[in-house]
Amino acid sequence: MISVIIFLLLILSKFYNTSETEINFLTYSLDNDNYLEELTNDFNNYAQEKELDIHVNRILISTYKDSTSLSNYNELVEYILQKNSTKYDVFMMSSFYTYKYQGLTSDLRNYISSDVIDNYMNKHVKNLGYFNDKLIGLPLYIETSLLYSNKEYLDKYNQTIPKTWDQLIETASYILEKEKEKGNEDLLGYLGYFPYSDVSVSSMLEFIYGFRSNVENEDIPQYGSMDSVDSFNKLREIKEKVSSDENFKLDDKMIIPLLNTNNVLFARYWNINTPLYYISPLPGKEEGISSSFMNGYYLMISNGLSEEKKKASGKLIEFLLSKDIQKKFIKNFKYSGYNNIYNENSDDELCSENKCELFKSLQLINNQTKYISNFDKKMVKMLNFIDDFLYNKEDTVEILDGIDKLVNIHDIRYKSIFGTTTIIVMGVLMLIIFLSYILILFDRFSFYLDILDKVLWFILIQGLCLTFSYGYYMMGIIRQWKCNAGVVSFQIGISLFFYPILVKEIINFPECNRFTVFVKKHKYLFIVILLSFDSIFAALIFIISPFEIQTVKVSNGSDFNVCSITNPVYLLSYALYFGYKVIIYLCLGLLAFMEWNMDGIYKETRLFTTVHYVNSILFIIYLITKIIPIKNMNAHLLMKIGMPAVFSLANYIILIWMYMYKEISRYKHNESVKIMKADKTTDNTISGSGKQVRMKSKIMQYHFNRSNSSPAITATTLSSSTKGSKNTKEMKDIKEMEGIKEEQEVIINFNGIPEEDD
Secondary structure, eight states, X not given: OHHHHHHHHHHHHHHSOTTOEEEEEEEEESSOOHHHHHHHHHHHHHHHXXXXXXXXXXXXXXXHHHOOOHHHHHHHHHHHHHTTOOSOOEEEEETTTGGGGTTTBOOGGGTSOHHHHHTTOSHHHHHHHXXXXXXXXXXXXXXXXXXXXXXXXXXXXXXXXXXXXHXXXXXXXXXXXXXXXXXXXXOEEEEOOOOSSTHHHHHHHHHHHTTSSOXXXXXXXXXXXXXXXXXXXXXXXXXXXXXXXXXXXXXXXXXHHHTTSSOEEEEEEEOOOOTTEEEEOOOBSXXXXXXXXXXXXXXXXXXTSOHHHHHHHHHHHHHHTSHHHHXXXXXXXXXOOSTTGGGOTTOTTTTGGGHHHHHHHOXXXXXXXXXXXXXXXHHHHHHHHHHHXXXXXXXXXXHHHHHHHHHSEEOOOTTSHHHXXXXXXXXXXXXXXXXXXXXXXXXXXXXXXXTSOHHHHXXXXXXXXXHHTHHHHTSSSOOHHHHHHHHHHHHHHHHHHHHHHHHHHHHTOSSOOHHHHHHHHTHXXXXXXXXXXXXXXXXXXXXXXXXXXXXXOOTTSOEEEEEEOOOHHXXXXXXXXXXXXXXXXXXXXXXXXXXXXXXTOHHHHHHHXXXXXXXXXHXXXXXXXXXXXXXXXXXXHHHHHXXXXXXXXXXXXXXXXXXXXXXXXXXXXXXXXXXXXXXXXXXXXXXSOTTTSOHHHHHXXXXXXXXXXXXXXXXHHHHHHTSSGGGHHHHHHXXXXXOOBOOOEEEEOTTOOEEEOO
């Protein structure tokens, strides 16, 4: 009796297992896919046989059943996942939208065996399942676009299935004309499948792909190419000759019933079983070239589930992706993403009705929405472009240009009109700046040597050219090496420009000391020392490559790439170097201020001060552009190319042409420049000691001091400098710099030849 009771309890436990995991499987279909229900039942039977303690409930949302569009289904799933709802566990999602779920779904590699995953790692499937090294989905099945040709009418008029779009126009025109002669006005020539929804984007991309130059080329032609222009013109020709606006706008709910009638001659639609039509690859520009858009329905697991439910969901997905189940999909005229499944020709049932040969012959094009940032926001504008072209007869080139600007990551292409013009203009200006050095070599323009010597001028001009070259690196596709090279050329260019001015201002400093003496005697060595810091910076930039390419996503404009530093360590290093440059620049301004009233260097002080003012304004503008986010590609490129160019041109004009203009004007008006040498009796000392006089006060004393650029040193300084034999040479150098002579007035003419004043 006891054994009977135990047996009954065991039987009851099979039917009332309280530990059984319920999995809610949300599915979507264009039609009433009863076979999905059968497969769900198959899994439940399989789970019972294997004692998996898992039960699946399938929920169907269908265009056929409740008129829910694919975009509406996507919005529903996205809403559920964002709310962390556990109402549904496994989802079917079109590859149009899989890119949106990388943060809302689980990595399937954690819940599905690697053997199953490996069976789906072909280029088409992998491209849409992986996002940022995360496997968010694998395809339950794939829909492909095909051409449906009416069997009755093709046989009636002894016509063949068209293989090019010109053949389709010719065949459709012929049959339509013949049927009209017989009073048949109801026959529809061609259904283009361009409703106002996301599938219009797939129809457009697919048509363009069919006009690529050769079958080996797997890239979609650029929107601005002649292939794309030809494809759009042919699409409009098809609509106008063998179709209509209404027939092109028909959606899923209208097309599926029509393909179960005999009222359509040709149609482009997803793979469905219909006995009334020949089914073949879509035509192309020429025979041998075709295109078929691939829209997979991927299986995904919600990220908000418990580990137990995620593992149970993984078991369901493994079952649905098995070879035996995938063969059932093929028998129901669905395309499978399973590797090499169509090469098993020994399976006569699987390859009946030429399913294998048809699917093997397809020239597939992947869903491109993954690569279009903010696709949801841009889709409406894309659909408007397509509608304007098809139904409002807008210009082909303008429409394609608008789509190109909307969906692609843009840059200045070298071979574009703007790119070529920019390169030529920049090259000519850089050549002019470089050749301006020749002026300095002529005696007639020797007044330039009053400012800097020939070597320092050469270094400065090279700096302007190198800074100007930054614009070249910002053209074309932005690469990491361009980011590195661009910033190095810009920063070193700025250094080469400012270091000669810094050397000159240090030499002019109104108080002699060891440092100023060293710079005067070894000015080129001093520049080399300064450049060593820049060289270290440049080497680090190329070694660590701190820049990353980031895409600035613009909802209603062109996306573009920028160079960006995101690593905090790299950002700190760059900030320290930038701080070093700021300190150098502040020193330049401070020295110019302190030397403002000094006799003998009036011209160069005013000239350098003008340079400082202009560059300060440019620096403020640069900081503003860094603080304010730029969401316009043209404004960004203008800043990146324009700012270095303005820096180089502004400083070039000030130092070369404005200075020349002033000197020529002074010569024409017979003006002379008087340089007063310091009188040995003049009190050139700076009163007070460093500890007693505040820094601000001492700077102001320097500013108002009118002593020569090589002034006398205080008695205290002279006394301390003469102590010890080791300071003898230093004292001699300092006295040489002082140049204390009898007061004399010298007039310098335009040719730079000093004459004693009578």
